[in-house]
Amino acid sequence: MNSFRFLPPILLVVYFVGLCSSVGAYDPLDPNGEIKIKWDLVSWTPDGYIAMVTMINAQMYRHITTPGWTLGWTWASNEVIWSVLGAQATDQGNCSRFHNNTPHSCMKNPYIIDLLPGAPYNQQVTSCCRGGILASQGQDAASAVSAFQINVGNAGKTDSTVKMPKNFTLFTPGSGYTCSSAAIVPPTFALTPDGRRKTRAMISWEISCTYSQMLASRNPTCCVSLSSFYSYEVTPCSACACGCEKINNCIMENDSRIQSAPENSTQINDNALVQCTHHMCPIRVHWHVKTNYDKYWRVKISITNFNYGAKYKQWTLVAQHPNFKNVAQVHRFGYKPLNPYPSTNDIGMFYGVKHYQNEILLEAGSDGNVHSELIFEKDKEIFTLNQGWTFPRKIYFNGDECTMPLPDSYPKLPKSVYTNLHISLPKLFILVLIVLLALRFILCRNSSQMYQGI
Numbered sequence: 001m002n003s004f005r006f007l008p009p010i011l012l013v014v015y016f017v018g019l020c021s022s023v024g025a026y027d028p029l030d031p032n033g034e035i036k037i038k039w040d041l042v043s044w045t046p047d048g049y050i051a052m053v054t055m056i057n058a059q060m061y062r063h064i065t066t067p068g069w070t071l072g073w074t075w076a077s078n079e080v081i082w083s084v085l086g087a088q089a090t091d092q093g094n095c096s097r098f099h100n101n102t103p104h105s106c107m108k109n110p111y112i113i114d115l116l117p118g119a120p121y122n123q124q125v126t127s128c129c130r131g132g133i134l135a136s137q138g139q140d141a142a143s144a145v146s147a148f149q150i151n152v153g154n155a156g157k158t159d160s161t162v163k164m165p166k167n168f169t170l171f172t173p174g175s176g177y178t179c180s181s182a183a184i185v186p187p188t189f190a191l192t193p194d195g196r197r198k199t200r201a202m203i204s205w206e207i208s209c210t211y212s213q214m215l216a217s218r219n220p221t222c223c224v225s226l227s228s229f230y231s232y233e234v235t236p237c238s239a240c241a242c243g244c245e246k247i248n249n250c251i252m253e254n255d256s257r258i259q260s261a262p263e264n265s266t267q268i269n270d271n272a273l274v275q276c277t278h279h280m281c282p283i284r285v286h287w288h289v290k291t292n293y294d295k296y297w298r299v300k301i302s303i304t305n306f307n308y309g310a311k312y313k314q315w316t317l318v319a320q321h322p323n324f325k326n327v328a329q330v331h332r333f334g335y336k337p338l339n340p341y342p343s344t345n346d347i348g349m350f351y352g353v354k355h356y357q358n359e360i361l362l363e364a365g366s367d368g369n370v371h372s373e374l375i376f377e378k379d380k381e382i383f384t385l386n387q388g389w390t391f392p393r394k395i396y397f398n399g400d401e402c403t404m405p406l407p408d409s410y411p412k413l414p415k416s417v418y419t420n421l422h423i424s425l426p427k428l429f430i431l432v433l434i435v436l437l438a439l440r441f442i443l444c445r446n447s448s449q450m451y452q453g454i
């Protein structure tokens with residue numbers, strides 16, 4: 001088997017090509033994932049219009065958590081915001097040119113944030129006031145919408161004079177999202193609250209914001225470790241899986257700063273308080289192949305938080321494995337199959353369940369972990385303990401892809417005649433090639449010795 005020593009490099013290349021394919025704005029596990037912003041002009045005013053701005057998180061497993069979203073844009077001309085319901089501009093700007101009424105914001109590029117829960121009733125609109133938190137479709141579709149109403153002045157009063165705002169930005173508060181320019185779309189219909197009358201926007205614009213993990217953070221934010229009942233060796237997260245730049249600025253388990261960690265911090269990429277480990281990831285996902293039954297097999301998934309400064313509310317885990325098409329049981333986690341492509345059914349999404357008190361992944365420490373066990377029904381045609389088949393192909397935590405260990409470090413089956421007999425065609429070809437070369441070498445040496453003898 002030593003003659004296959006060059007196989008790991010080949011696997012490495014495949015592995016890195018695989019890595020590169022996942023860093024763009026397009027997420028193959030969630031091809032329709034985007035945050036859609038609808039800007040519906042619902043009525044004209046003496047100097048502008050009133051618009052309902054609705055943000056719809058169409059992503060299956062990527063949510064926006066505290067401190068929430070910030071939506072920005074640049075006005076096309078000299079528009080001002082007279083008032084906002086359900087949200088507010090972060091900066092009023094220079095409104096000194098107005099003497100009688102003072103606008104809510106005169107900024108050329110305003111930034112809007114959601115109101116906090118419990119905002120005065122007369123400042124609310126439907127789907128507002130959640131502190132900018134936007135759930136994912138897979139977890140809570142009803143809370144995946146955020147809306148506010150905006151009264152825009154100085155804005156032109158007809159279809160032909162009104163101008164679309166430009167340069168939309170969405171901060172969460174990271175800068176992982178890139179927004180398209182606004183496009184005119186067919187007018188949005190809305191039902192009156194009693195459901196008896198349909199109204200129609202004067203003009204509807206739409207903006208689409210897509211996420212890129214590369215833009216959000218330079219390094220991955222989680223890693224995967226593996227183990228199996230058939231091997232004593234645990235495959236740890238790879239070294240520096242999340243970058244080792246901060247290795248001199250991490251926290252030892254006995255650090256006094258742990259006690260003074262901010263109590264309600266939930267920032268995702270706050271690596272300031274990450275425990276010192278060889279992988280330096282705030283999150284580790286461990287996949288343990290626990291039991292191999294006759295008709296079923298069992299996996300234990302554990303998620304461990306190494307960040308003393310963050311707990312993860314509404315966390316999500318996404319795993320890709322060919323056996324997700326027949327999951328028999330999931331303990332303690334919520335589970336939802338994701339089928340972005342009808343032909344494949346190999347992606348599952350997991351999230352915490354209040355009843356099991358695991359809906360919040362707590363800070364690093366003895367309580368900073370959640371776990372679940374899954375039972376898969378075996379498809380005897382494809383099930384095998386060989387070649388790491390039982391391990392996940394991809395793992396995402398909170399919508400970010402986790403670094404997998406290198407393929408040649410996966411837990412190995414005990415050496416047996418059975419496993420050695422399982423040689424794939426390419427390997428067989430290489431083996432035959434090596435035997436032929438060796439044969440040629442021996443033959444040639446023998447013949448040259450013959451000549452020397454002469």
Ligand SMILES: *[C@@H]1O[C@H](CO)[C@@H](O)[C@H](O)[C@H]1NC(C)=O
Nearest residue numbers: 093094095096097098099106
């Ligand atoms: C505010 O705007 C007015 C005119 O609109 C201008 O004269 C004044 O200098 C501005 N103030 C600041 C601090 O920019």
Ligand SMILES: *[C@@H]1O[C@H](CO)[C@@H](O)[C@H](O)[C@H]1NC(C)=O
Nearest residue numbers: 072073074109166167168169
């Ligand atoms: C677009 O917005 C970003 C962030 O607010 C800003 O830095 C940039 O200058 C803006 N570009 C234009 C053309 O207004």
Ligand SMILES: *[C@@H]1O[C@H](CO)[C@@H](O)[C@H](O)[C@H]1NC(C)=O
Nearest residue numbers: 251252253254255256257276
């Ligand atoms: C923490 O532990 C490390 C080794 O584990 C030790 O070198 C260091 O002095 C300890 N620090 C404190 C504050 O106890």
Ligand SMILES: *[C@@H]1O[C@H](CO)[C@@H](O)[C@H](O)[C@H]1NC(C)=O
Nearest residue numbers: 260261262263264265266313
């Ligand atoms: C943390 O949140 C709880 C409620 O969620 C609140 O009662 C407490 O005052 C908060 N603590 C800090 C330090 O903000």
